[in-house]
Amino acid sequence: FKAEMDKKEAKSNAQNMLKNKNLDAVCLNILDESNAFGSDTNKIELLLKDKNFDFYGNKLNISLEILNRFEKEFTNE
Incomplete structure (x- = not known):
């Protein structure tokens, strides 16, 4: 999971995390007034x-x- 507050850089940061950490997936959560913790x-x-x-x-x-x-996505069914 990747929580971000900077809408401009959020997707790029998540894509970098996906690549740099060799992950299969990242769940990006952009926090703002309409999408807040709690x-x-x-x-x-x-x-x-x-x-x-x-x-x-x-x-x-x-x-x-x-x-x-x-x-x-990850099973062969």
Whole structure:
């Protein structure tokens, strides 16, 4: 997970983290007035090496959607 407050640099920073740490994925969370810590909802961009996915809504639902996306992307089914 990568929390960022600078909207201009957030995606670039997350992509650098993905590459420099040799990760399979990074969940980018850009914090602002409409997406703050402690709220019931969240907006996440999931960055993979060659694609991105956006999630918005209840935090529990987002976590389940991310897990489902991982299953689709990283299993051979």
